[in-house]
Amino acid sequence: MKSFQRIFAIVKKEIRQLRRDRLTFGMIVGIPVIQLLMFGYAINMDVRNLDAAVADLSGTSASRQIVMDISQTQIVNVIAQVSGAGELERLLRQGKISVGIFIPADFDRRLQQADRAAMQLLVDGSDTVVQSAAAQLALVAQQARTSPYNDRPPVMELRTYFNPERRSPVNTVPGLIGVILTITMILFTAIAIVRERERGNLEMLITTPLKTPELMLAKILPYVLIGLVQVSLVLLLGHFLFQVPMVGSLLNTYTVTLAFIVANLALGLVISTLVSTQFQAMQLTFFILLPSILMSGFMFPFAGMPRTAQVIAEVLPLTHFMRLIRGVMLRGASLQELSGELLILSGFSVVLMFLAVVRFSKRLD
Amino acid sequence: MKWISLLQLQPMTELAIQARQLDKTFGKVRAVCGLNLEVPRSQIYGFLGPNGSGKTTAIRMLCGLLTPTAGDINVLGYSIPDEAEALRLKVGYMTQKFSLFEDLTVSENLQFMADIYTLERKTKQQRIGLAIERYGLNRLLKQRAGTLSGGQKQRLALAASTLHQPELLFLDEPTSAVDPENRRSFWESLFDLVDEGTTILVSTHYMDEAERCHALAILDKGTLMAEGSPEELQQAIDAHIVIVESEHPRQVGKMLEQQDFVHSSAQVGNVLRVMVAHDQGSPEKAIRDVIAREGLNLKECTITKPGLEDVFVAATRSRKKPG
Ligand SMILES: Nc1ncnc2c1ncn2[C@@H]1O[C@H](COP(=O)(O)OP(=O)(O)O)[C@@H](O)[C@H]1O
Ligand SMILES: [Mg+2]
Numbered sequence: 001m002k003s004f005q006r007i008f009a010i011v012k013k014e015i016r017q018l019r020r021d022r023l024t025f026g027m028i029v030g031i032p033v034i035q036l037l038m039f040g041y042a043i044n045m046d047v048r049n050l051d052a053a054v055a056d057l058s059g060t061s062a063s064r065q066i067v068m069d070i071s072q073t074q075i076v077n078v079i080a081q082v083s084g085a086g087e088l089e090r091l092l093r094q095g096k097i098s099v100g101i102f103i104p105a106d107f108d109r110r111l112q113q114a115d116r117a118a119m120q121l122l123v124d125g126s127d128t129v130v131q132s133a134a135a136q137l138a139l140v141a142q143q144a145r146t147s148p149y150n151d152r153p154p155v156m157e158l159r160t161y162f163n164p165e166r167r168s169p170v171n172t173v174p175g176l177i178g179v180i181l182t183i184t185m186i187l188f189t190a191i192a193i194v195r196e197r198e199r200g201n202l203e204m205l206i207t208t209p210l211k212t213p214e215l216m217l218a219k220i221l222p223y224v225l226i227g228l229v230q231v232s233l234v235l236l237l238g239h240f241l242f243q244v245p246m247v248g249s250l251l252n253t254y255t256v257t258l259a260f261i262v263a264n265l266a267l268g269l270v271i272s273t274l275v276s277t278q279f280q281a282m283q284l285t286f287f288i289l290l291p292s293i294l295m296s297g298f299m300f301p302f303a304g305m306p307r308t309a310q311v312i313a314e315v316l317p318l319t320h321f322m323r324l325i326r327g328v329m330l331r332g333a334s335l336q337e338l339s340g341e342l343l344i345l346s347g348f349s350v351v352l353m354f355l356a357v358v359r360f361s362k363r364l365d
Numbered sequence: 366m367k368w369i370s371l372l373q374l375q376p377m378t379e380l381a382i383q384a385r386q387l388d389k390t391f392g393k394v395r396a397v398c399g400l401n402l403e404v405p406r407s408q409i410y411g412f413l414g415p416n417g418s419g420k421t422t423a424i425r426m427l428c429g430l431l432t433p434t435a436g437d438i439n440v441l442g443y444s445i446p447d448e449a450e451a452l453r454l455k456v457g458y459m460t461q462k463f464s465l466f467e468d469l470t471v472s473e474n475l476q477f478m479a480d481i482y483t484l485e486r487k488t489k490q491q492r493i494g495l496a497i498e499r500y501g502l503n504r505l506l507k508q509r510a511g512t513l514s515g516g517q518k519q520r521l522a523l524a525a526s527t528l529h530q531p532e533l534l535f536l537d538e539p540t541s542a543v544d545p546e547n548r549r550s551f552w553e554s555l556f557d558l559v560d561e562g563t564t565i566l567v568s569t570h571y572m573d574e575a576e577r578c579h580a581l582a583i584l585d586k587g588t589l590m591a592e593g594s595p596e597e598l599q600q601a602i603d604a605h606i607v608i609v610e611s612e613h614p615r616q617v618g619k620m621l622e623q624q625d626f627v628h629s630s631a632q633v634g635n636v637l638r639v640m641v642a643h644d645q646g647s648p649e650k651a652i653r654d655v656i657a658r659e660g661l662n663l664k665e666c667t668i669t670k671p672g673l674e675d676v677f678v679a680a681t682r683s684r685k686k687p688g
Contacts, residue, residue: 002483005480005483006480006481006483008480009476009477009480009481010481012477013466013469013473013477016468016469016473017466017468017469020468021468199464199467200460200462200463200464201464201465201466203430203460203464204458204460204464204465205481206430207428207429207430207453207456207458208453208478208481208482209450209453209454209481209482209483210481362449362450363429363430363431363432363446364425364430364431365431365432
């Protein structure tokens with residue numbers, strides 16, 4: 001078949017060129033690894049060894065017990081014992097400690113009085129990491145109330161100002177697959193075509209019998225493979241570095257990812273028909289990337305977004321992928337249960353492919 | 366039935382390219398204006414013109430890459446640009462800028478092009494083998510195209526654009542980055558192709574190349590200024606060419622250029638090549654007189670046969686100074 005010979009020729013050529021382009025080749029592996037490490041550790045809530053000081057005015061066995069419990073979590077590292085709340089505040093201001101533990105003189109009595117907090121945790125509010133760490137400490141203190149009072153108000157009251165979903169690498173990694181693929185896949189195909197236009201290769205190619213759909217298909221195929229390599233890399237690292245569970249089947253994970261890869265590659269092709277330089281292609285990609293990261297549910301919960309933002313988010317492939325991949329990886333949902341989203345994502349691919357083929361002109365004007 | 370096929374055959378047997386009143390405007394720039402063209406088969410037809418004269422634009426329209434603003438094109442019997450896709454297998458196009466893949470080797474580029482033109486396995490290896498031999502690419506096969514010299518690149522590009530044995534070959538300034546030695550052997554290859562029946566349309570701004578063409582179109586600012594074989598053009602020139610030798614060629618040249626009957630004067634080594642209006646009765650006498658009147662030195666003054674460069678200068682000046 002003639003089409004097949006031409007498509008295969010271009011695929012072979014693309015792969016050869018990729019192998020010889022060290023920077024791009026490095027990006028294929030580098031982008032997922034670096035992004036995963038950055039995002040994974042940045043959102044990692046397992047904070048350890050925050051410097052802390054204790055002002056224990058009661059000095060009872062109960063108060064010593066709770067300080068010990070808190071120390072054993074290894075979240076804080078008690079570096080000083082001070083005599084009052086004022087001194088704790090001073091150390092916090094000076095940045096010498098991140099957490100101050102204040103136990104009032106009537107601590108034992110307060111423990112029995114269920115309507116009052118028994119102790120105070122002073123935290124450095126300028127640091128969101130510390131904020132979330134304090135939430136864990138509050139849980140520890142809760143155990144100080146003996147069983148009859150367990151359903152009473154907490155020993156320590158703490159408000160969490162950030163990260164209401166209590167996100168952790170477990171939740172981040174699946175979404176990160178989507179973000180990484182959005183960056184690399186759109187850019188790969190957009191640039192693969194624009195670069196050839198800039199270098200003059202395209203003027204030669206369009207005077208050959210090569211047909212537009214053949215060219216488009218041949219530009220997508222090699223990058224599908226690359227996308228799958230990237231996903232495997234993120235899954236492996238996520239599993240070994242962050243113990244991300246794989247609740248659903250691996251096959252389902254790859255199936256939904258494949259649909260997303262094709263949609264993004266097709267989007268890249270459409271972009272290539274809109275721009276004339278690689279720089280413009282990059283700008284347009286980031287124009288799509290930013291709302292994708294912010295509105296797809298990756299950063300902020302989708303339900304909490306304003307209505308207009310939700311509507312815009314629905315036309316971003318990443319939004320649908322986010323629901324699919326979290327469903328498959330974290331909840332073990334089947335493809336049948338997610339068929340609606342999968343259909344939408346495939347629909348994107350078909351429409352975008354069609355647009356790219358129609359918009360790509362075998363002319364120069 | 367018979368007469369229909371006869372009608373279809375007629376344009377195909379005579380002309381490879383026919384264009385009528387071809388126009389192309391980019392915004393305010395008129396790149397090609399009212400171009401009429403008839404290119405016979407199995408000949409080398411040249412576009413001669415300075416940079417920006419519309420050579421590339423005209424070629425792009427002829428191969429269906431640009432839509433003409435106005436005009437009709439027929440190439441090998443196909444109406445262009447409507448039937449451009451059908452034409453693809455029958456034409457080869459060597460772009461002005463090297464357009465093969467610089468990060469692929471010579472051999473990989475040839476294999477790629479053979480596949481794009483869907484040559485069968487056996488034909489493919491045979492044609493590639495022939496091309497390698499013909500264009501002296503044997504020792505370059507494993508070299509990346511980007512590292513080739515100008516001449517080597519052009520040989521590779523010509524090899525790649527003729528693998529499918531096109532009936533018609535467009536070459537856009539194929540030798541602009543090639544030394545004279547390689548340029549000569551490149552042209553030898555072109556004549557070989559013509560011998561095999563290929564029609565070649567080549568653009569250039571070199572006179573020596575233009576001189577080798579069977580027929581020429583001189584373009585300036587998108588307009589066809591003159592057309593014909595190099596000999597015809599040289600005979601039809603509407604000016605006299607006078608060689609003037611003097612001890613002070615620069616002074617004499619400047620003085621002559623100010624005379625009404627002198628079109629132009631160009632210094633070539635120690636002599637001046639002076640173009641004189643065709644209606645000037647005795648150009649030598651007129652020049653002798655004016656030099657004597659200015660009291661300048663004159664050693665020699667003789668009429669000579671016009672060259673192609675003179676044709677070119679005459680053709681492109683007639684619009685700047687009409688009448
Ligand atoms: N794509 C384009 N857009 C705008 N102007 C163009 C374009 N292509 C060519 N031109 C203009 O058309 C004129 C002819 O250009 P061109 O055909 O490239 O000349 P040549 O090949 O003889 O050097 C020039 O003035 C050039 O600037
Ligand atoms: Mg040009």
